[in-house]
Structures are given as structure tokens and as C-alpha cells.
Amino acid sequence: MQSYDVIIVGAGPGGLKCAEMLGSSSLSVLLLEKNSVIGPKVCAGGLTGKDLAYLNLPEELIEFRYNNVKLHVNNLTSAIKSETDFAFTIDRTAFGQWQLQKLKAFPNVEVRTNARVSEITKETVTVNGEQIGYRYLVGADGSNSVVKRFLGIKSANKGYGIQYLIPTDKYTDFEVFFQPKYFAAWYAWIFPHKGYVSVGCGAAPWVLSAGKLKDNFHKWLRKHDIDISEGKYEAFPMDSDYQGYRFGNVFLTGDAAGLLSSFTGEGIYQALISGEEVARLILNPDFVPVKIPEVLQTKQKHDKLIKLMIDAGPFRSLIFGTGALLFRIPRFGRKAIEVFG
């Protein structure tokens, strides 16, 4: 039986970052990805300033940069502005391929595609019928994590996101729509990309069922005259149920760990930093994570905010509306960028 020091399940941002961090070590690393191509993921491809500060992305990967966002609350529109760019869009396939390229420099890291992990034991994973041994296992396999299931952790807090990717250059503004009638405590977005736009929304099923959200989304698209006839429809679960990331020699990162924000749906940054710090823990068990606790603090704030908005029921419009008016004042606008970005 083949055996590796570290097996990473899933080559999303978290798994790829973890592999990169282990790249210059003496450990043998196997990164397993079920898809044939690394990168594609149901995602709006929106990044914030902290992602950019962390990533040092090549200029050509950034499709659009924004120093303002149009915030719509029912019929009221506010612009949140900043002197510096704070929102960006990237293409997930290009981003994944850029992360993958970095691994070519490391002979100790092997990447296998078309490699779905179907079974896990305390010592092995099974991939396409083959058993492979590990010393450390990293679950970087997203919101439907097989590693999380192996650990016996059930996610109570799984929301979902839906979007249309529409081939058009018509949209140039970064826009967010808080319209409780359609999206309850959550929002819809318009994130322009090069040659296409992501228009989507998300919710949690115990507040809005998947069917109801889809119905409401289509009503909202019609109201806003958004033509989806050429669009590609996509949907995916969003796990924000964090219950830990370190379980002996098994670790979880990103969505698999439930680090995604229950309010904004943002999860790329959390995946990257948890991938990095889990690798550091494998290299040095005495390492004390710094960025994961920061992310957990922000996550707690977002969890409180979403609970407040769910509990607010009919008063949501009033709360969102007051927020939108406040955010017109530059001091509060900056605060909003800080809280959500």
C-alpha cells in the first residue's frame, strides 16, 4: 500500500494553500481532487482587500477593482465609497490554476485529479478503489466534506447559494441588494467579471426553503429586467457550522471546517488562512495559530448579525434601511467596509 505523510482531500483554495505551505518541507504530500480540472467552483468570485493583501495576486488575475459598492435596500440606493479599492473579482478557474502552478516547484507534493475520496479510516483513504495510507489527513473538501462526515460531525448550519453566470459586458457596478421580501435576512449580488456577470443570492433553508428562494430569485430577476436566457444556473451548499478544525492527526480547513461567513457567504479568505495555519501545525505541533482565531472572531460577529436579522422578521427592512442611510456617512461607510470586508 502506498503511504504519504500528509493527504489533503480537495484542491480548492484551502487545500492548494495547505499543499503550498508543506511544499518546501521533507514531508511527502498527496493532494486529491475529485474533479478533472482544478479551480472551477460555484462561486461569485468576489474578493476583499484582505484577500488581496494576503495573496499578492498577479495583476492579470484581477478582473475588476472597486472603491465603491451600490447598496440597495428595497427602493433606496446608497453608495459606500472608499479612497482605496476594497472589492475585486477573479475567475475561480484562473485562480485555482495559479495556485496549482506554484506546486510545480515542489517534488514532495503530488497532485491527483479525478481522485474522489470515497472512504476514510483512521489510517487510510480510498480513492478509485485504491487504499492509501496517511499520517496526517487534511479535509479541504468544501461544504459537502467527506472528512467532516468521517469525524462524525453533522452540520446543522448549512445554507446554500444560487447564481446565474450570464455572458455579458453590460454590468460594470458592484451591487448588493438587501430586499427582505425576496431574500429574508440575506442579499442578492451583481458581481461583474470579464465577459460575464455573476448574479446570485443565498439563504438558509430553515428561514427560506431552496424552492422558495429560487422562486423569489426569479421574481427579483424579472423585476430588475435581468436577462438570464443565456445564463448558466448553478447552486451549491454553504457550510458555516464551525465545530473545530483540529482533531488529533485530522484537520479541517475552509468550508469543510464551516469557516464560511453565515451572513456574507464569503469563504475564500478563511479557506486560504486555515490551509496555511493547518500546514504550519503539521510542520510544528507547537505552532500557535493567529489568523484562524481572528477569522473566528469575525465569524462570531457575522453569526450574531444574521441571528439578529432572522429574529427581526418584519422589521428587517427598517434595520437594513437605517444601515443604508447611515452608510452614506463616510465614517459609517468605512465601518461597514471593515465589518463586511
Ligand SMILES: Cc1cc2nc3c(=O)[nH]c(=O)nc-3n(C[C@H](O)[C@H](O)[C@H](O)COP(=O)(O)OP(=O)(O)OC[C@H]3O[C@@H](n4cnc5c(N)ncnc54)[C@H](O)[C@@H]3O)c2cc1C
Ligand atoms: C453561490 C456562491 C457564491 C460564493 N461567492 C463567494 C465570493 O464571492 N467570495 C468568497 O470569498 N466566497 C464565496 N463563496 C464561498 C466560496 O466559494 C468558498 O468559501 C470557498 O470556495 C471555500 O474554499 P475551500 O477550499 O474550503 O473549498 P472548495 O473551494 O469547495 O474546494 C473543495 C474542493 O474539494 C473537492 N472535493 C470535494 N469532495 C471531494 C472528495 N470526496 N474527494 C476529492 N476531492 C473532493 C472539490 O471538488 C473542490 O475542488 C461562494 C459560495 C457560493 C455557493
